[in-house]
Amino acid sequence: MRHSRRVGRYRYLEDVAIADCAIELEGGDLDDLFATAAAALAAVMVDPATVPVTCKRRLALEAETRDLLLFDWLGELIFRKDRDGEVFPVADVTVAGDGPYRLDAVVRGAPLDPAHMELRNDPKAVTLHALALDSSERGWRARVVIDL
Amino acid sequence: MRLVPIGPDRFEIPTSEKAGMRVPARLYASAALLEGMGAGVLDQVTNVACLPGIVGAALCMPDGHRGYGFPIGGVAAFRTDTGVVSPGGIGFDINCGMRLVRTRLLEDEVRPRLQELVDRLFAAVPAGVGTKGFVRLRAADFNDVMRRGARWCVEHDLGWREDLDRIEAGGCLAAADPAHVSDRARERGIDQLGTLGSGNHYLEIQVVRPTGLHDPARARVFGIESAGQVFVMLHCGSRGFGHQVGTDHLRLFDRVMPRYGIRVHDRELACAPFRSPEGHAYFGAMSAAANVAFANRQVITHRIRDVFASVFGRDARVLGLEVVYDVCHNTAKLERHVVDGTEMELLVHRKGATRAFGPGAPDVPAPYRDVGQPVIIGGSMETGSALLVGTSTAMGETFGSTAHGAGRTMSRHEAKRRVQGPKLVADMAARGIVVRARSLSGVAEEAGLAYKDLDAVVDVCERTGISRRVATFTPIGNVKG
Numbered sequence: 001m002r003h004s005r006r007v008g009r010y011r012y013l014e015d016v017a018i019a020d021c022a023i024e025l026e027g028g029d030l031d032d033l034f035a036t037a038a039a040a041l042a043a044v045m046v047d048p049a050t051v052p053v054t055c056k057r058r059l060a061l062e063a064e065t066r067d068l069l070l071f072d073w074l075g076e077l078i079f080r081k082d083r084d085g086e087v088f089p090v091a092d093v094t095v096a097g098d099g100p101y102r103l104d105a106v107v108r109g110a111p112l113d114p115a116h117m118e119l120r121n122d123p124k125a126v127t128l129h130a131l132a133l134d135s136s137e138r139g140w141r142a143r144v145v146i147d148l
Numbered sequence: 149m150r151l152v153p154i155g156p157d158r159f160e161i162p163t164s165e166k167a168g169m170r171v172p173a174r175l176y177a178s179a180a181l182l183e184g185m186g187a188g189v190l191d192q193v194t195n196v197a198c199l200p201g202i203v204g205a206a207l208c209m210p211d212g213h214r215g216y217g218f219p220i221g222g223v224a225a226f227r228t229d230t231g232v233v234s235p236g237g238i239g240f241d242i243n244c245g246m247r248l249v250r251t252r253l254l255e256d257e258v259r260p261r262l263q264e265l266v267d268r269l270f271a272a273v274p275a276g277v278g279t280k281g282f283v284r285l286r287a288a289d290f291n292d293v294m295r296r297g298a299r300w301c302v303e304h305d306l307g308w309r310e311d312l313d314r315i316e317a318g319g320c321l322a323a324a325d326p327a328h329v330s331d332r333a334r335e336r337g338i339d340q341l342g343t344l345g346s347g348n349h350y351l352e353i354q355v356v357r358p359t360g361l362h363d364p365a366r367a368r369v370f371g372i373e374s375a376g377q378v379f380v381m382l383h384c385g386s387r388g389f390g391h392q393v394g395t396d397h398l399r400l401f402d403r404v405m406p407r408y409g410i411r412v413h414d415r416e417l418a419c420a421p422f423r424s425p426e427g428h429a430y431f432g433a434m435s436a437a438a439n440v441a442f443a444n445r446q447v448i449t450h451r452i453r454d455v456f457a458s459v460f461g462r463d464a465r466v467l468g469l470e471v472v473y474d475v476c477h478n479t480a481k482l483e484r485h486v487v488d489g490t491e492m493e494l495l496v497h498r499k500g501a502t503r504a505f506g507p508g509a510p511d512v513p514a515p516y517r518d519v520g521q522p523v524i525i526g527g528s529m530e531t532g533s534a535l536l537v538g539t540s541t542a543m544g545e546t547f548g549s550t551a552h553g554a555g556r557t558m559s560r561h562e563a564k565r566r567v568q569g570p571k572l573v574a575d576m577a578a579r580g581i582v583v584r585a586r587s588l589s590g591v592a593e594e595a596g597l598a599y600k601d602l603d604a605v606v607d608v609c610e611r612t613g614i615s616r617r618v619a620t621f622t623p624i625g626n627v628k629g
Binding site for chain 2: 012014015016017018019020021045046064068071072075078079081082083085087112114118119120121122124125126127128129130131145147148
């Protein structure tokens with residue numbers, strides 16, 4: 001299964017942790033990779049096509065390494081799913097810095113609505129298992145496992 | 149990796165097979181189950197064998213499958229003086245567990261009201277992504293829930309006093325310390341008490357068939373009196389609260405491990421010495437999350453009683469809705485076990501593994517102490533579940549542990565490729581199983597074909613003696629996220 005959103009791409013890996021959800025991400029640059037990660041995570045929770053854009057939030061995070069920034073970024077979106085009941089398939093992300101790394105993002109989505117959205121899974125957490133984020137010939141690529 | 153058969157359905161991986169192994173790894177599996185586990189499980193269980201302070205062997209139960217950090221089905225015990233505590237040995241869903249509630253109702257009485265019963269349970273117990281619970285808590289109340297677990301529920305008329313006697317650890321881990329719980333975990337979890345979650349979590353109405361009464365004498369001790377008797381089984385955990393506790397401390401342990409000179413083969417095994425400030429903080433927060441999970445299953449039980457009383461027009465006590473047992477399968481607990489002839493206190497991690505204490509163990513409720521602790525093993529939504537009993541063999545070999553479920557055989561995406569949710573619901577209805585689910589794609593992911601044969605898992609438990617079959621239950625109604 002492959003999805004495209006701008007230049008970012010993601011696919012679910014099925015041989016990493018079979019009860020959970022491993023995702024391989026590619027982005028033209030780090031900003032795109034992080035935006036693609038948000039889209040991939042949202043698609044774990046809901047069918048993104050059923051999510052209107054009715055709310056917008058600004059987020060800022062900082063982490064000591066790029067891969068832990070990705071860990072914290074997805075963790076923040078999972079946290080907001082539970083605390084605020086909101087899901088964000090669309091994100092405009094800027095990643096800056098050279099250690100520590102800083103993320104500034106505007107995320108767009110909607111409150112979870114079982115009556116009008118196709119609900120999928122309720123992700124619990126981002127894991128450190130096989131977490132990877134590296135530059136590649138086409139930009140950046142990452143692998144992350146989400147506990148379902 | 150070299151696997152040495154060491155007895156019926158027991159295989160060992162010697163310490164020579166991976167650099168850094170401090171103890172052997174031991175797997176409880178038939179040849180067929182072992183083949184299904186694959187190389188991933190062998191790699192993960194031998195990674196666990198490398199952790200500081202581990203004693204005996206790193207264990208994998210018969211339902212083992214590849215997870216992250218520990219394999220699912222992993223058990224490991226650590227010395228409290230030199231050993232570690234690892235969130236990856238517990239899982240993010242701290243104290244995910246099973247609860248079995250009996251009734252005096254027979255299937256013939258329930259069948260005519262089954263659709264209504266399932267619909268009412270579906271409405272009463274919030275399930276699925278993003279749902280809020282039905283218990284409103286102030287911040288101070290939530291601290292009390294963290295400290296007192298199921299006891300808090302009973303003190304607030306959300307349970308019966310006698311329920312506490314039928315819950316592992318009495319529904320309250322004394323080590324809980326809310327001071328080590330982050331604001332984020334509190335914010336994430338305070339509205340979720342009384343929610344089921346999604347994935348493989350469920351609330352099921354089940355029946356014991358004549359062929360499901362394997363050990364009628366022990367079954368009677370657990371309140372299983374006759375074929376046709378109806379039961380309710382619950383599978384859920386600490387929800388977002390526990391998930392955040394795990395996340396917070398995993399992140400912290402990843403950072404502090406170098407300070408303690410600890411290196412791990414998988415970052416998800418990030419850990420800290422149990423006797424360190426970080427280890428102590430995690431143990432307090434993790435125990436608080438375990439108590440929240442006990443409370444979650446308790447308040448859901450309260451709702452189940454209300455729904456049954458309303459549908460059948462009789463008080464829940466008259467209907468006999470008594471807790472048979474509530475058992476954890478994602479925890480780390482301080483327990484006393486004998487290692488090389490010496491009894492010692494150990495920190496026993498169980499990740500997708502059930503405590504299975506044998507006859508005579510003081511922690512087994514008094515009414516059950518002569519026969520052993522009930523072990524509740526959840527199967528797939530199509531095929532049913534099982535009640536086993538703990539054994540002295542488990543006490544001697546597996547730190548009093550056994551399997552927790554059927555164990556997956558395929559990914560969620562593979563299951564969805566093979567099964568359509570709406571068709572599965574219709575097929576199950578034709579077989580007499582009423583399903584209400586928030587997500588039909590979630591139903592497809594949990595189809596029976598995605599799981600191992602539960603009988604094959606239980607057969608290994610029985611042949612190795614780490615637990616014994618008492619009864620099996622057939623689902624007739626299922627509520628899912």
